[in-house]
Amino acid sequence: MQLSREALLRAYRQMKVIREFEERLHVDIQTGEIAGFTHLYCGQEAVAVGVCEHLSVEDKIVSTHRGHGHCLAKGCDVNGMMKEIWGSREGLCKGKGGSMHIADVDKGMLGANGIVGAGAPIAVGAGIAAKIDGKGHVAITFSGDGACNQGTTFEAMNMAVVTKAATIFVFENNHYSEHTGFEYAVGTNKDIASRAEAFGMKVWRGDGTDFFSVYETMREVLDYVRVPGNGPAAVEFDTERFFGHFEGDPQRYRGPGELDRIREMRDCLKNFRKSVIDAGLLEHADIDALDAEVLEAIEESVRQAKAADRPTAEDVLTDVYISY
Amino acid sequence: MAKMMYRDAVVSTIAEEMARDENVVCLGEDIVGGMGTPGGPEAIGGIWSTSTGLFGKFGADRVIDTPISESAIMGAAAGLALSGKRPIAELMFADFIGVSLDQIWNQLAKFRYMFGGKTKCPAVIRMAYGAGYNAAAQHSQAVHQILTGMPGLKVVMPTTPDDVKGLLRTAIRDDDPVIFLEHKALYGVKGEVSDDPDYMIPFGHARLSRAGQDVTIVSTGLLLGFCEAVADKLAAEGIGCDVIDLRTTSPLDEETILDSVEVTGRLIVVDEAPPRCSLGADICALVAEKAFASLKAPPLSVNPPHTPVPFARELETAYLPSVDKIEAAVRKVLSYR
Ligand SMILES: Cc1ncc(C[n+]2csc(CCOP(=O)(O)OP(=O)(O)O)c2C)c(N)n1
Numbered sequence: 001m002q003l004s005r006e007a008l009l010r011a012y013r014q015m016k017v018i019r020e021f022e023e024r025l026h027v028d029i030q031t032g033e034i035a036g037f038t039h040l041y042c043g044q045e046a047v048a049v050g051v052c053e054h055l056s057v058e059d060k061i062v063s064t065h066r067g068h069g070h071c072l073a074k075g076c077d078v079n080g081m082m083k084e085i086w087g088s089r090e091g092l093c094k095g096k097g098g099s100m101h102i103a104d105v106d107k108g109m110l111g112a113n114g115i116v117g118a119g120a121p122i123a124v125g126a127g128i129a130a131k132i133d134g135k136g137h138v139a140i141t142f143s144g145d146g147a148c149n150q151g152t153t154f155e156a157m158n159m160a161v162v163t164k165a166a167t168i169f170v171f172e173n174n175h176y177s178e179h180t181g182f183e184y185a186v187g188t189n190k191d192i193a194s195r196a197e198a199f200g201m202k203v204w205r206g207d208g209t210d211f212f213s214v215y216e217t218m219r220e221v222l223d224y225v226r227v228p229g230n231g232p233a234a235v236e237f238d239t240e241r242f243f244g245h246f247e248g249d250p251q252r253y254r255g256p257g258e259l260d261r262i263r264e265m266r267d268c269l270k271n272f273r274k275s276v277i278d279a280g281l282l283e284h285a286d287i288d289a290l291d292a293e294v295l296e297a298i299e300e301s302v303r304q305a306k307a308a309d310r311p312t313a314e315d316v317l318t319d320v321y322i323s324y
Numbered sequence: 325m326a327k328m329m330y331r332d333a334v335v336s337t338i339a340e341e342m343a344r345d346e347n348v349v350c351l352g353e354d355i356v357g358g359m360g361t362p363g364g365p366e367a368i369g370g371i372w373s374t375s376t377g378l379f380g381k382f383g384a385d386r387v388i389d390t391p392i393s394e395s396a397i398m399g400a401a402a403g404l405a406l407s408g409k410r411p412i413a414e415l416m417f418a419d420f421i422g423v424s425l426d427q428i429w430n431q432l433a434k435f436r437y438m439f440g441g442k443t444k445c446p447a448v449i450r451m452a453y454g455a456g457y458n459a460a461a462q463h464s465q466a467v468h469q470i471l472t473g474m475p476g477l478k479v480v481m482p483t484t485p486d487d488v489k490g491l492l493r494t495a496i497r498d499d500d501p502v503i504f505l506e507h508k509a510l511y512g513v514k515g516e517v518s519d520d521p522d523y524m525i526p527f528g529h530a531r532l533s534r535a536g537q538d539v540t541i542v543s544t545g546l547l548l549g550f551c552e553a554v555a556d557k558l559a560a561e562g563i564g565c566d567v568i569d570l571r572t573t574s575p576l577d578e579e580t581i582l583d584s585v586e587v588t589g590r591l592i593v594v595d596e597a598p599p600r601c602s603l604g605a606d607i608c609a610l611v612a613e614k615a616f617a618s619l620k621a622p623p624l625s626v627n628p629p630h631t632p633v634p635f636a637r638e639l640e641t642a643y644l645p646s647v648d649k650i651e652a653a654v655r656k657v658l659s660y661r
């Protein structure tokens with residue numbers, strides 16, 4: 001199905017926001033002003049956006065330690081996120097969570113997560129709730145090629161099948177879990193989706209560096225899971241991580257020229273631009289205008305984050321309970 | 325005596341023990357690093373550099389890089405230990421006991437008792453714990469209070485590189501399951517270490533790091549240095565503090581604590597875990613029970629508040645016990661004359 005001009009511009013803008021948000025963090029982290037562990041999502045934008053462009057606020061997603069892209073794609077506020085990562089009390093989580101714990105439940109974003117493999121069971125619960133509510137909403141869990149080895153992920157897959165939860169397991173295979181290659185750590189012959197299949201799920205596969213591949217694949221997956229009674233499904237996207245595992249990772253596990261090659265050949269933004277121009281759907285000028293606008297929006301978010309209120313000692317004690 | 329970092333004391337002790345006893349094997353996530361990548365094995369070690377070079381020396385059978393599967397790692401350690409091996413399993417962050425607790429708590433810790441004393445379970449579970457990196461609620465916790473309460477486990481918390489050497493060797497040669505807690509903010513600290521190849525520090529023997537007559541301060545790990553700073557400052561005012569580094573929380577060196585409090589009459593426990601059901605509560609109760617007559621002031625515990633560990637710099641700093649908070653506690657117990 002052909003996307004409208006507005007939908008194309010919106011999808012590109014979403015991916016570009018994630019890209020520039022991350023490229024800017026990569027620079028600002030070097031100054032030492034941003035605390036904590038930060039895992040950048042750059043390179044994988046087509047997955048977050050290709051999935052979330054199909055979702056409404058009633059659909060839920062559960063994310064990972066590499067969560068900025070999922071959060072932005074699901075509609076979390078750019079300024080609120082930047083402030084959170086800078087540790088401000090005006091941040092989306094008041095500076096209490098930081099990069100690894102950004103959440104906005106009102107937007108259907110049930111949290112980034114510092115525990116690898118923790119998200120899948122949570123998405124089963126949200127998928128059961130969606131099934132009970134019977135309005136065709138879904139819950140999506142993003143998992144990496146590392147997280148797919150965690151027992152929690154296996155349990156969640158089986159439980160989703162037996163409960164017919166409206167849950168979608170999106171596996172983002174970026175070939176590395178920290179410093180370990182997936183060919184070593186994933187025992188099923190370079191393939192994650194086959195595991196979901198073995199649990200009794202219908203599975204799909206797509207190119208996670210190509211927005212159109214992700215978007216069209218997800219249309220089929222969602223058409224299936226939104227039908228009451230069908231239960232869960234899974235999809236594996238092959239993708240790339242452009243930066244290190246965390247900021248500061250020397251990446252000695254990469255091959256010669258690997259980073260240049262993936263930036264050249266497997267950049268979802270470049271691929272998108274080429275496809276829409278070749279097909280005569282958008283002009284370079286349309287995209288250039290978005291690029292400039294997004295850069296300014298990110299610049300503004302950093303200005304706001306730097307100027308925002310800092311938390312105080314009293315703030316440590318709030319938000320543990322509703323009443324106690 | 326050689327000078328080395330806390331993290332290097334970990335690696336060198338493991339290497340020495342692996343060379344000495346072929347039954348010692350290591351397992352954990354990214355402990356080789358680079359497996360299945362273009363860079364190849366050891367392209368990059370684990371994130372704490374606490375296993376550097378082991379794979380090259382001892383090979384893939386004895387240095388086992390695992391998938392992200394903490395439950396299976398802990399269970400495999402239990403199974404290895406029941407099968408005549410002496411596993412050293414690593415949890416990258418102590419917080420990940422959450423994913424793997426059954427294998428530690430209901431399996432490893434209890435086998436000997438449940439099996440009527442007919443088996444041994446010589447496993448060491450190493451883990452990096454503690455705050456100071458703004459790593460937020462799931463990567464900063466001090467978990468000793470949970471594990472110390474579990475019968476069947478020994479719990480070790482080294483503060484200095486020398487303690488790492490002596491206590492890790494004892495842990496590896498011990499026939500019971502041992503939890504070995506390494507504070508991540510101490511990995512880069514340098515100190516003198518013994519080069520005796522059989523250097524061992526027995527469990528349940530605390531170390532007196534400062535001596536004084538007026539107040540007993542009990543701590544271990546990162547906060548021990550804060551306590552020493554307070555003791556040094558107060559010494560200049562003529563106030564003497566015994567600073568006791570517990571080294572192990574299970575077994576607990578009750579004697580050293582009680583002997584000290586019998587002299588000082590005042591106790592402060594400084595602990596990085598939250599206050600409820602804590603080491604502080606435990607030791608204050610011990611002293612109230614067994615040294616009641618010596619007490620000149622209520623025993624006090626300095627802990628973070630009953631909250632998760634927050635992210636932002638200002639929040640984490642406010643969360644953790646500080647030199648100022650410890651000093652205030654000392655002055656408070658001294659105010660009871
Ligand atoms: C339970 C648990 N184990 C280990 C870690 C440490 N860790 C954080 S991210 C990561 C690798 C995850 O790999 P993958 O699932 O492929 O996600 P990616 O980093 O590639 O996005 C590891 C081992 C953790 N945070 N939680």
Ligand SMILES: [Mg+2]
Nearest residue numbers: 144145176177
């Ligand atoms: Mg990965």
